[in-house]
Amino acid sequence: MIRDRVRMDAYTEALRRSVKPGDVVIDIGTGTGIFALIACQLGAKHVYAFEPNPLIEVGKQIAAANGFADRITFIKDFTTAVTPPEQADVIVGDIRGQLPFLYPNISTYHDAYHRLLKPGGILIPKRDKLFAAFYEATDEYRDVLLTPWVHNPYNLDMSAALPMILNAGWSAGLSQEKVNIVLPGQQLDTLEYGLRSDPRSASIVEWEVEQAGTAHFLYIWFDAELIEGVTYSAAPGVSDRPVVYGSSQYPLLEPLSLQPGQIVRLSFNADLLSENYIYRWKTELFANAADKAADKALKRFNQSTFFARPLDGIHKRSPSFTPTLGKDGKLQAFIFSRMAEGNLTLQQIAASALSTFPDSGRDQTSMLSLVASLSQSFSQ
Numbered sequence: 001m002i003r004d005r006v007r008m009d010a011y012t013e014a015l016r017r018s019v020k021p022g023d024v025v026i027d028i029g030t031g032t033g034i035f036a037l038i039a040c041q042l043g044a045k046h047v048y049a050f051e052p053n054p055l056i057e058v059g060k061q062i063a064a065a066n067g068f069a070d071r072i073t074f075i076k077d078f079t080t081a082v083t084p085p086e087q088a089d090v091i092v093g094d095i096r097g098q099l100p101f102l103y104p105n106i107s108t109y110h111d112a113y114h115r116l117l118k119p120g121g122i123l124i125p126k127r128d129k130l131f132a133a134f135y136e137a138t139d140e141y142r143d144v145l146l147t148p149w150v151h152n153p154y155n156l157d158m159s160a161a162l163p164m165i166l167n168a169g170w171s172a173g174l175s176q177e178k179v180n181i182v183l184p185g186q187q188l189d190t191l192e193y194g195l196r197s198d199p200r201s202a203s204i205v206e207w208e209v210e211q212a213g214t215a216h217f218l219y220i221w222f223d224a225e226l227i228e229g230v231t232y233s234a235a236p237g238v239s240d241r242p243v244v245y246g247s248s249q250y251p252l253l254e255p256l257s258l259q260p261g262q263i264v265r266l267s268f269n270a271d272l273l274s275e276n277y278i279y280r281w282k283t284e285l286f287a288n289a290a291d292k293a294a295d296k297a298l299k300r301f302n303q304s305t306f307f308a309r310p311l312d313g314i315h316k317r318s319p320s321f322t323p324t325l326g327k328d329g330k331l332q333a334f335i336f337s338r339m340a341e342g343n344l345t346l347q348q349i350a351a352s353a354l355s356t357f358p359d360s361g362r363d364q365t366s367m368l369s370l371v372a373s374l375s376q377s378f379s380q
C-alpha cells in the first residue's frame with residue numbers, strides 16, 4: 001500500500017492540507033504507522049494510532065527511529081473499542097479492501113466521526129463513489145471460465161464447478177489497456193463517510209446500448225475524495241490510477257450479446273452477512289423500453305458471491321441450530337478448561353490433552369503447537 005504512489009500522494013496531500021501545527025490526529029488502522037508519521041512531520045501535537053494487528057509493534061519502532069515516539073500513542077485495538085483521552089482535529093484512515101466494502105469500514109467511520117472527531121474536524125476520506133461498467137473480454141472469458149470447466153482437454157466433465165466460478169469476484173489481471181468497455185461507467189452509490197451508518201449498498205442503473213458488442217464481465221470500482229479537491233480514481237483505463245485496490249470484476253452467467261437500442265438494467269447489492277460482504281448482481285437485457293415496462297427480459301442473470309463458496313455446513317449457522325461438539329471441538333474445549341485453571345504451563349496442558357485424547361491423531365509436537373496457538377489468541 002505504501003508503494004502505491006497515486007494513493008500515497010493523494011493521502012499525503014490531504015494530510016498536508018488538513019493537519020495544522022498543534023493538531024490532535026487519530027490514525028485508524030495505522031499498520032506500520034505511515035499516516036501517523038506524516039501527521040507528525042506536518043506538526044501534529046499528538047497522534048493516536050490505532051491498529052489491532054501485531055504489526056503495530058513495527059510501527060512503534062519506526063516512530064522511535066524517526067524521533068516521533070513521544071508524539072504518537074499506539075493503541076493495539078479497534079477505534080470502536082477504545083476512547084482516546086482527547087478528540088481529534090483530523091481523523092485519517094484507509095481501511096478499504098478491493099472495494100470500499102470491507103467490514104467494518106463504514107461503521108468505523110460513522111463511529112469515529114460522531115465520537116472521536118472535534119466538531120468541525122476533518123475526516124479523511126470524505127467519500128467514495130461507486131461505479132459500474134460492462135466490458136468485453138472474449139479470450140479471458142473462454143480461457144478462465146470455459147476452459148477447463150467446460151471444454152477441457154482431458155475429456156472430463158468439470159462443469160459442476162462452473163456455478164462457483166461464475167459467481168466469484170475475479171481480480172485476475174486484465175491489463176488496463178485490454179479493457180474494452182461496452183457499457184460505460186455509471187455511478188451506483190456514494191459512501192459519505194461519517195454520515196452514513198448503513199453498511200449495505202443497493203443500486204439500480206440502466207444503459208441504453210449505443211453500439212453492438214458483447215458483455216462478458218461487470219466491472220466495479222470507486223473514486224475516492226479524500227478531502228474537497230483531493231481525489232483519485234480506480235476506474236479502468238485511467239493512467240494515474242492507484243493499483244493497490246485491485247479491480248473487482250464479476251463474470252456474467254453467459255456472454256451477453258448487445259444490439260443498439262436495447263436496454264441493460266443492473267441491480268447491484270453489497271450485503272453484510274456475518275461480518276463478510278456478499279455481492280449480488282442482477283443483469284437484465286430488454287429489447288426496448290416497452291418490453292422493459294412489461295418486464296419482458298431477453299436475458300436475466302441473477303448472480304451472487306454467496307454461491308462462490310461451497311455451502312457445506314451452512315445449516316450450522318442457523319439461529320435455530322442446536323450445536324454439539326465434534327471431536328476437535330471437544331479437544332479444544334478441554335484445552336480451554338485447563339487454561340481456565342490458570343496454573344498450568346502449555347507443556348502440562350498439552351500432556352494432559354494427549355493422555356485424555358489418545359486418538360486425536362496428534363503427537364507431542366503438534367498438540368503443543370495447537371495449545372500454543374490457542375494460548376496466543378485467547379490467553380491474557
Ligand SMILES: C[S@@+](CC[C@H](N)C(=O)[O-])C[C@H]1O[C@@H](n2cnc3c(N)ncnc32)[C@H](O)[C@@H]1O
Nearest residue numbers: 001028029030031050051053078079094095108
Ligand atoms: C490496509 S491497512 C492500512 C495501513 C496504513 N494506514 C496505510 O494506509 O498504508 C488497514 C488497517 O486497518 C486496520 N483496521 C480496520 N478497522 C480498524 C478500526 N476500526 N480500528 C483500528 N484499525 C482498524 C486493519 O487491521 C488494517 O491493518
